[in-house]
Amino acid sequence: MSDSNKTDFTNPSSFILLGIPGLEAAHIWISISFCTMYAIAVLGNFIILFIVKTEASLHGSMYYFLCMLAITDLLLSTAIVPKMLSNFWFNSREIDFSACLTQMYFIHCFLMMESGILVAMAFDRYVAICDPLRHSTILTNSVISKIGLAVVMRGIMLVLPYPFLARQWPYCRTNIISQTYCEHMAVVKLTCGDTHVSRYYSLFMVFCVKGLDMIFIAVSYTQILRAIFSLPTKDALLKTLGTCSSHLCSILAFYIPLRFSSLTHRFGHNVPLHFHVLIANVYLLVPPMLHPIIYGVRTKQIWGRVPWIFTHKGT
Template sequence: MKETPFCLTVGHLLPYCMSDSNTTDFTNPSTFILLGIPGLERAHVWISIPFCTMYIIAILGNSTILFIVKREPSLHGPMYYFLCMLAVTDLVLTTSILPKSLSIFWFNSREIDFSACLTQMYFIHCFLEMESGILVAMALDRYVAICDPLRHSAILTNPVVAKIGLAVVLRGCVVVLPIPILARQWPYCRTNIIPQPYCAHIAVVNLACADTRISSYYGLFVLFCVMGLDVILIAMSYTQILRAIFSLPTKDARLKTFGTCSSHLFVILAFYIPGLFSSLTYRFSQNVPGHFHVLIANVYHSMPPALNPIIYGVRTKEIWDRLLQLFTHEGA
């Protein structure tokens, strides 16, 4: 039986035609087309509202954290330096994704240059790795502060904090570098249409007409061996922290000490649980609707940058007090 081609015209590009066998004479693209959230195009404007809100909160919240820590000398310590690193990472991560996503939702601006797509892919995964590394560094800070408080200032000096930050940045840059390099080498002879509002690694690689298992395996390596190692290190730190907390003589002392870790714990849960769920469902759950995958992935990338400054602003007394002083002083 003769195959009937299916043609799709996107923007001002030439029609893309796909036969039943999903093969065409399509050659490597100069641009990709981001579809946003396939199946929910009519709701794009409504979907944009929570994501735009999260973006605004992330920008304002993380910028406020950076401003307060810079302005207040009493906050110039390891915990707040790591918090500033987290704020910068969140600002770059959310800015790498949401402006383009919102332009799709609002203006139907779907085209993205091939190199820009790979650059966006690199920045997303690079800063996700950095954020994971910063959470490990913050767990180390809490471990030293609770398990060896008398030596905290001697162990986590400013040079040590700077070296930890540099190591986190270099690890993220180097570990993620093969991801866009591998993606660039594949031939894309099927379509240039990405069913996402941003250039996700697996979504792009799945468009290639070649055996891309090495890209998939390397993505899993980064997920389980790199970020998985971070989770193990954090778990080991908190095992020792909890042992130290439960050895305290009074309930009030235990609650007060645990309170110093609560913000970090909430941030850890907000970062790792949606990320693990998103990655596993995308790779292994074949019966989940495509728009659900896309929504979960977008929430994973957008929610932690918005939640982190709120969690630390509300639950960290020093930051909350400085924030109140800032507004009351300006109000006066």
């Protein structure tokens, strides 16, 4: 490591993103996989947005929340992939200090929004199945707009301390980040000051905020499953269960890698670095790619419109 990377400094002018340490020889092949996932995510989520916008029958709460999820997925993946690919393809590893903090903020902000949207979707399914007669009166367009605004504001406000705290720290170890993007805990590890406040706040975000989201979703689906299995006929049971399966798959695709990455980052000291970095990328790239596939395949109203997009000849 060069002396320039060990020089004492309070605010570095830039950081160096190493990519995936230990797998440098495979960066090109890994980048092709990541680029493919990003392309699928962009195409799939734009298709979801286009179908919901053009199909009047889909103008309901479930699909409005799905559009919010699609927009968040597009923003989340775009916040990480372009810089990552420039690193892999053009060896452009340097990122400005302010740009790094900005990227860190938006990544965690969009993750927080996505978690909130999944909670909103669980609430929508709960009302639709457990109290169907009041669904349209409870989840009006006004209420949906307020929920969406609350989700956005929650993400914006709760993640604000991350970059503000990071800007105050003294950096006197190195400016090298063993990651493909500016992840919060990876930046924390570069400081030589007291970061207890930031670490405790990060744990609060993981276990209290996102943990409460998971508890709320679990409670909602417990009630949903109880209602489903009390249905009088098998056909009604299977049909209702089918409407929830896509959302359950979406929840698992988001929370399982997220929770695994978060725990290994804090407690998995024996986990190889390259494995941790790969998981940290998977939980950001895989859900945006899987969500449009899950909802497109499992939702007849959306899947039935996909061929029309590619075959319709507009006048």
